[in-house]
Amino acid sequence: AQRVTQPEKLLSVFKGAPVELKCNYSYSGSPELFWYVQYSRQRLQLLLRHISRESIKGFTADLNKGETSFHLKKPFAQEEDSAMYYCALSGLEDSNYQLIWGAGTKLIIKP
Amino acid sequence: DADVTQTPRNRITKTGKRIMLECSQTKGHDRMYWYRQDPGLGLRLIYYSFDVKDINKGEISDGYSVSRQAQAKFSLSLESAIPNQTALYFCATSDLAAGEGNEQFFGPGTRLTVL
Numbered sequence A: 001a002q003r004v005t006q007p008e009k010l011l012s013v014f015k016g017a018p019v020e021l022k023c024n025y026s027y028s029g030s031p032e033l034f035w036y037v038q039y040s041r042q043r044l045q046l047l048l049r050h051i052s053r054e055s056i057k058g059f060t061a062d063l064n065k066g067e068t069s070f071h072l073k074k075p076f077a078q079e080e081d082s083a084m085y086y087c088a089l090s091g092l093e094d095s096n097y098q099l100i101w102g103a104g105t106k107l108i109i110k111p
Numbered sequence B: 001d002a003d004v005t006q007t008p009r010n011r012i013t014k015t016g017k018r019i020m021l022e023c024s025q026t027k028g029h030d031r032m033y034w035y036r037q038d039p040g041l042g043l044r045l046i047y048y049s050f051d052v053k054d055i056n057k058g059e060i061s062d063g064y065s066v067s068r069q070a071q072a073k074f075s076l077s078l079e080s081a082i083p084n085q086t087a088l089y090f091c092a093t094s095d096l097a098a099g100e101g102n103e104q105f106f107g108p109g110t111r112l113t114v115l
Helices: none
Strands: A003-005 A010-014 A019-021 A024-026 A031-038 A045-049 A072-074 A083-091 A105-110 B004-007 B010-013 B019-025 B031-038 B042-051 B054-057 B064-070 B073-078 B087-094 B110-114
Touching (some): A003 A083, A010 A019, A019 A105, B004 B087, B019 B031, B019 B087, B019 B110, B031 B073, B042 B073
Parallel strands (some): A010 A105
Antiparallel strands (some): A003 A024, A019 A072, A031 A045, A031 A083, B004 B019, B019 B073, B031 B042, B031 B087, B042 B054, B064 B073, B087 B110
């Protein structure tokens, strides 16, 4: 079964500290992974996707097929990074292209 | 970004009432989705539509129905609202053909409370 697991509901770190939001997935085919972010009073939006291999707002995420993980990392957290983060998976073999969502991790950056 | 709009933004209703949530988009996307968001559960797909003539049930469609009136409009109805349908509801769109991959674009959400 397709599943996305974000083991931390809440993650609190100090400004300037490294951040790692964990995401593990279960999928039998070739997945496409995404991180979406929801800032306070803003709509949910795409942060990055593994296919693009880009860094957005200092965040990176590497797809590790061996560990079935797609952890989101940032070396130095900023207060404006405080938000709700969702990991999502879409199967490339599934023409329906539905997104399977993790439960989300609330990131709080303390000053 | 007003490309995906939802009305109403907030609604309080009573058990047994029929409620309609509306979603409109100006992005020209064929695919539209309705999700509900509950604390600790993330987003769960209710219904999705790939074009005006194509409607599909999602993970949690019981108690809900949808109507795709046009490419730009996708409405969600609660036939007889119950308290456990209290949640934040999101509409989203995507257009695979445009080369944007699977990125979904979200509306601002509708907060529904069923008393």
